[in-house]
Amino acid sequence: MALQSGRRLLGLKFVRRIIAQENEIAMFSTTGPTNAKSCKVLVVGGGTGGISTAARFVKKVGKGNVIIIEPTDTHYYQAMWTLVGGGAKKFTDTSKPMKSVIPSGCNWIQDKAVKFDPENNTVTTEGGETVNYEYLIIGMGLQLNFENVKGLVDALKTDPNVVSNYSPNTVNKTFPALQNLKNGEAIFTFPSTPIKCAGAPQKIMYLADDYLRKNGRRDNVHINFNTALGVIFGVPKYAERLRELVSKRNITVNYTHNLTAIDADKKEAVFEILGNDKKETKSFKYDFIHVTPPMSAPDVLRNSNRLVDSTGFLDVNKETLQHVKYKNIFGIGDCTNIPTSKTAAAIAAQNGVLYKNLSLVMEGGNVSSKYDGYTSCPLVTSYERCILAEFGFDGKVMETFPVDQGKERRSMLLLKKHVMPTIYWEAMLRGYWNGPGVFRKLMHFGKS
Structure with missing residues (x-):
C-alpha cells in the first residue's frame, strides 16, 4: 500500500512538472493567437482622461475587463508646470510612476497604439498586438x-x-x-x-x-x-x-x-x-x-480618417462625448473636438458625463447626460495672486465661489498651488471627482 502511494505521488509530481514546463513554453511562445487580447472596455491613453475613466469602469465591469494602452513610464500633473517654470514648485512634485496610477484591476499594455479599426472593434499596438474591444474610450491628449x-x-x-x-x-x-x-x-x-x-x-x-x-x-x-x-x-x-x-x-x-x-x-x-x-x-x-x-491630436489619431473631423481631432458629440458615427466609442479630453478650453478641469466634468452615457449604452439604452462645456483656468498673475477663470460653452461664466473670481486673490493661488494637486492625485485619478458642479450649486443656493 505504501509503495503504491509513493508511486502515485511520484506520478503526480511528474505530471505537474510536465504541465509547468508546457505552461512555461506557452508563455514565451510567439506563435498562435497569443498576440490578440480582448476586453470589455479599452482605454487608449494613460493621461488624465484615460486613467480617471479607467478607474470608474473597472469598478463597473470588474477586474480584468479593462485594458489601458499607454507607452510611457511616468504620469505627469502638467497643470503644475507653470509653477515649476516660475521656481515655485519642484519638478519632482509633478510626477509619479505610471504603474502607481494604473487603477487596480486594469490590465496595462505598455505600448503605443498605431492603428484604429473601428469597423472591427480593434486597436493595434506598435509591438504588433491586436486588442479587441466592446467599448473604446480615446483619451490620447495632445501632441x-x-x-x-x-x-x-x-x-x-x-x-x-x-x-x-x-x-x-x-x-x-x-x-x-x-x-x-x-x-x-x-x-x-x-x-x-x-x-x-x-x-x-x-x-x-x-x-x-x-x-x-x-x-x-x-x-x-x-x-x-x-x-x-x-x-x-x-x-x-x-x-x-x-x-x-x-x-x-x-x-x-x-x-x-x-x-x-x-x-x-x-x-x-x-x-x-x-x-x-x-x-x-x-x-x-x-x-x-x-x-x-x-x-x-496625435498623428495616429489624425491619420484615422473615420474617427476624426477635418481638423484631425476625435469627432464626438460635444454634449454626450459619444462618437458621431461609432456608438461604442467615446472620447475625453484634449484629443477631442469639443469646443472648450483643454484643461484637467474640463476632463473632470467630462468624466462624469462619459461614465453615465457609456453605462447607458452598455445597458442597451441611449445617451442622455450632457456636458455643459465647463472648464477652469487658474490664471496665476503673481507669486501671491490668481484669477480663477471658470466658464463653459460660448464663454458662459460658471464661477464656483460666491465672490468675483475675476479679481486677483491670494485664496485662489493657494487653491491652485495646494488644494488642486491633492484633488488630482487622490480623487480625480481614482475616479471620484466630477469637478466642482455640486459645490457651485451649494454656494449659489441651488442655482446653476
Whole structure:
C-alpha cells in the first residue's frame, strides 16, 4: 500500500512538472493567437482622461475587463508646470510612476497604439498586438509639435534662453533662464493651434514680471506677449481684467503674431502676421523667449480618417462625448473636438458625463447626460495672486465661489498651488471627482 502511494505521488509530481514546463513554453511562445487580447472596455491613453475613466469602469465591469494602452513610464500633473517654470514648485512634485496610477484591476499594455479599426472593434499596438474591444474610450491628449517652428528644436537644446514649460524635457530650463535675465527683451508666445490650457502662456509671463520686479530688474526688461489670437483671452469678463493687468504692468501685447522660426545664433524670433494677405513677417530680438509650441491630436489619431473631423481631432458629440458615427466609442479630453478650453478641469466634468452615457449604452439604452462645456483656468498673475477663470460653452461664466473670481486673490493661488494637486492625485485619478458642479450649486443656493 505504501509503495503504491509513493508511486502515485511520484506520478503526480511528474505530471505537474510536465504541465509547468508546457505552461512555461506557452508563455514565451510567439506563435498562435497569443498576440490578440480582448476586453470589455479599452482605454487608449494613460493621461488624465484615460486613467480617471479607467478607474470608474473597472469598478463597473470588474477586474480584468479593462485594458489601458499607454507607452510611457511616468504620469505627469502638467497643470503644475507653470509653477515649476516660475521656481515655485519642484519638478519632482509633478510626477509619479505610471504603474502607481494604473487603477487596480486594469490590465496595462505598455505600448503605443498605431492603428484604429473601428469597423472591427480593434486597436493595434506598435509591438504588433491586436486588442479587441466592446467599448473604446480615446483619451490620447495632445501632441507637441516643436518641429513645426523652424530652428526651435535645436534652439531648445543649445540656447539656454529659449525655454518652454510644455515638455518634461524643457520645463526645468525656464527658471534658471529667468534668474539669469538681467536686461533686454523677453518674449512669450501663443501659437495658432489649439493648446493645453489657453492661460498657461500668460501665467509664466506674469510670474516672470513679478520675479523681475522683486529682484529690481523689471525696468531693464521689456516684455512682449506675442499671440496668434486676436484677443488676450476667449472669455470677455476675464479678457477685460487681463487687458487691465498687462496695461498696469507695462506688458506689450502683439495680436495675430504667430511664431514660425527661431535663429539662436542671431537671437531672433520670426513671426508671421495672421489675417494679412501680404503674408507679412516680423522679426524680434530676444534675450529670453518662452515658447508655447504648436499642438495637434496625435498623428495616429489624425491619420484615422473615420474617427476624426477635418481638423484631425476625435469627432464626438460635444454634449454626450459619444462618437458621431461609432456608438461604442467615446472620447475625453484634449484629443477631442469639443469646443472648450483643454484643461484637467474640463476632463473632470467630462468624466462624469462619459461614465453615465457609456453605462447607458452598455445597458442597451441611449445617451442622455450632457456636458455643459465647463472648464477652469487658474490664471496665476503673481507669486501671491490668481484669477480663477471658470466658464463653459460660448464663454458662459460658471464661477464656483460666491465672490468675483475675476479679481486677483491670494485664496485662489493657494487653491491652485495646494488644494488642486491633492484633488488630482487622490480623487480625480481614482475616479471620484466630477469637478466642482455640486459645490457651485451649494454656494449659489441651488442655482446653476
